[in-house]
Amino acid sequence: MGRPSHLLDFLSGTARRPPSHSSTYTKTGKMTPMATESSSWIPEDVRRLRTHLGLSQAELADRIGTRQQTISEWETGASAPRRMSRRLLHLVAEESGYYAVADAAVAPHEEPTP
Secondary structure (H helix, E strand, O other): OOOOHHHHHHHHOOOOOOOOOOEEEOOOOOEEEOOOOOOOOOHHHHHHHHHHHOOOHHHHHHHHOOOHHHHHHHHHOOOOOOHHHHHHHHHHHHHHOHHHHHHHOOOOOOOOOO
16 A cells, blocks of 8 residues: 555655644634644544545545544544644645635634624
């Protein structure tokens, strides 16, 4: 099983360096914590990214070079992604536009401030 080319670019250092901030601003101007390469990926973040991508646990595992069981453990909170895995999750999220979608979402109970 070969590694995907975007993973090889990332590992060789030719991929774009992602931002190191751990918060973003929504359209309402409120600061929202986001899972970035330097922050923790909570189980809900991993599951949301995977469903955003439309992938099964096995497909996401294959994409980042890990086992399906590991993805399951991250999603249930039995374990958490370590540093390289967090970086790979961040790269996949950034590449897929996941952060842009999360930034654009405004919770239904929130009213935009004038």
